[in-house]
Amino acid sequence: MQGGATETQITVSENTTQTHINEPIERWIELHFSWAGKSFRLDIADSDRVFDLKAALRDLTKVPAERQKILGLVKGKLPPDQSRIADLRLVPGKKFTLIGTPEGDEIKDPSQLEFLPDVVNDLDVDFTEDLEASNAYMSDQRNIRKVKEATEKLKVNIIYPLRPGKKLLVLDIDYTILDTKPLTSGSLPPAECARPRLHEFLEAIYPYYDICIWSQTSWIWLETKLVELGMIGSNRNYQISFVLDKTCMFTVFTERDGKPWTHSVKALKIIWNHFPQYDASNTIHVDDLSRNFALNPKEGLKIHAFKNAHTAEAMADRELDKLTRYMLHIANVTDFKSLSHKNWKQTLRSLQLP
Numbered sequence: 001m002q003g004g005a006t007e008t009q010i011t012v013s014e015n016t017t018q019t020h021i022n023e024p025i026e027r028w029i030e031l032h033f034s035w036a037g038k039s040f041r042l043d044i045a046d047s048d049r050v051f052d053l054k055a056a057l058r059d060l061t062k063v064p065a066e067r068q069k070i071l072g073l074v075k076g077k078l079p080p081d082q083s084r085i086a087d088l089r090l091v092p093g094k095k096f097t098l099i100g101t102p103e104g105d106e107i108k109d110p111s112q113l114e115f116l117p118d119v120v121n122d123l124d125v126d127f128t129e130d131l132e133a134s135n136a137y138m139s140d141q142r143n144i145r146k147v148k149e150a151t152e153k154l155k156v157n158i159i160y161p162l163r164p165g166k167k168l169l170v171l172d173i174d175y176t177i178l179d180t181k182p183l184t185s186g187s188l189p190p191a192e193c194a195r196p197r198l199h200e201f202l203e204a205i206y207p208y209y210d211i212c213i214w215s216q217t218s219w220i221w222l223e224t225k226l227v228e229l230g231m232i233g234s235n236r237n238y239q240i241s242f243v244l245d246k247t248c249m250f251t252v253f254t255e256r257d258g259k260p261w262t263h264s265v266k267a268l269k270i271i272w273n274h275f276p277q278y279d280a281s282n283t284i285h286v287d288d289l290s291r292n293f294a295l296n297p298k299e300g301l302k303i304h305a306f307k308n309a310h311t312a313e314a315m316a317d318r319e320l321d322k323l324t325r326y327m328l329h330i331a332n333v334t335d336f337k338s339l340s341h342k343n344w345k346q347t348l349r350s351l352q353l354p
Contacts, residue, residue, distance in 0.1 A: 026141070029090050031073075035061050035098040046086035047142040049253055050079055051262070063100035072096040080100070082253040082260045116318035134297045137252055137265075146250045151273040154248055159232065162210050167331065168278045169209040170268065172287040173225060174217065177320070179309035183225070188310055190228035195306045198229070199236060201320040206238035208331035209284075214244040214266055216292075244271075267295045278333060283336045286323065301326075301341035322348060 027046040032039065042056050054065040070078050073096035074088055137143055174180045177195045182188035202211065213231075215222045222245050226232040232240055249264040266287070272279050285293060286299045293300030303323060308314050326344045328353065333339060 015210075021165050026145070027086075029085065029094070030092050031090065031257075032058075032093065032095045033070075033073075033098050033278060034095075035063070035100075044085055045142070045145070046084070047140070047145065048085045049081060049142065050083045050085070050088075051081035051251060051253070052142075053085065054081070057098055059133040061098065061100070062102035063098065063282075064103055067100040070096060071099065082262060133254060134294055137254070140252075143252055143267075144252075147267050147269050147273075147295075150248055150250060150267065150270045151206045154244075154270060154274060156242050156244075156274055158242050160241050162241055162275065162277070164277070167208060167284070167336075168212060168271070168275075168280040169205065169327070170212045170214050170266070170271065170283065170285040172289070173213060173215040173222070173291070174288075174304040175304070175307060176286065176288045176303055178225065178229065179307050179314070181307070182309055190225070191230070193309045195320055196315060196317050197320045199231075199238075201324045202231075203237040204324045205327045205331075208239040209327070210243055211238065212244065212271065213240055214248070214285075216246045216249060217263060219243075219245040219247070263291045263294070265294045266292045268299055269295070280337050281327055284327070284330075284336060284341065298337065299341070301344055 028043050029046070030041065030043055032041050032306055034040070042060065044053055044056065051065075054068055057068055057070075058064055073090070073094065079088070089235050115324060171177065177198050179193045179195075183190055183193040205211075211225065215221070217224075217225075223232075226240070226243070230236065244266075246264070248270055249266055251262050251267050253260070253262050255261055266285065268280075268283055268285060272283070280296070280299055283299050285296060287293065287300065287304055288305040290300065290302050293302075301323075303319055306314065306317060306319070322345065326348055329347070330336070332341060
């Protein structure tokens with residue numbers, strides 16, 4: 001044990017009480033723990049989950065959640081990640097011990113760290129068909145606070161100035177406009193991993209939409225992909241306005257088929273809070289995963305995943321041609337809230353726009 005250990009403090013969020021008249025007051029709990037001979041303090045909210053507690057411990061000690069052994073916080077085994085802190089019935093000033101080895105340099109090749117894309121998870125759910133579940137997400141006090149925290153932390157680098165009067169396209173990358181697998185392995189050059197007609201799609205819709213790229217990968221990997229695809233730094237008839245990565249996303253908790261289920265979300269309100277010219281009336285979010293729309297189901301348009309690039313089937317893909325026609329069709333709609341993007345292909349057929 002090191003003598004004279006100093007006390008380090010971290011807060012999971014700012015200690016706010018009531019920022020809006022209709023919002024309930026948050027209850028915060030001060031906790032103290034020891035690790036590696038040092039004392040630490042953290043403040044956590046009743047509406048947080050065990051997942052958030054582990055994340056705070058990781059931020060303080062660099063001990064990843066899977067290596068954390070938490071002693072003395074609760075009697076017996078710590079509940080699952082989705083459990084609410086309020087249900088632990090912790091008393092202010094509660095002390096506990098953390099045991100665990102911090103993340104080291106087990107992986108020597110940096111390409112195995114920052115440059116690795118997220119693992120593909122094919123489990124998905126359509127929240128446009130379960131608005132009750134989506135409403136539960138949106139009214140969850142923790143999720144409301146997570147949006148505020150993400151808004152406060154977000155520092156947007158504007159690549160190309162936003163244009164007055166334009167609508168906003170929020171566009172995913174992995175398996176939406178790019179088959180990530182062959183690009184990551186190096187088996188195909190970037191241009192051959194892109195979904196067919198990518199640049200034609202962006203050039204066609206650009207007169208009406210500013211473009212935000214939002215990917216569930218790290219910034220370094222994302223920047224590399226955009227440059228290699230010729231979406232940034234090339235002489236194209238469109239511009240990317242700004243880019244968001246996985247640090248702007250957060251995890252939410254629910255149940256699926258009676259079992260706990262967690263996933264990340266892209267909360268459009270984070271963008272709207274930064275750029276008030278955009279809101280639900282003029283924003284469309286295109287992604288291959290419906291679960292990313294959980295906090296904004298009506299603004300989401302699901303496009304089928306693009307995989308197996310360079311096969312005959314993939315090379316014949318014309319999903320972006322269809323999306324182009326749909327987005328141009330709705331470009332002059334005053335209020336997108338009147339639309340149902342879920343049925344976008346049916347709309348094309350009804351208008352005889354194949």
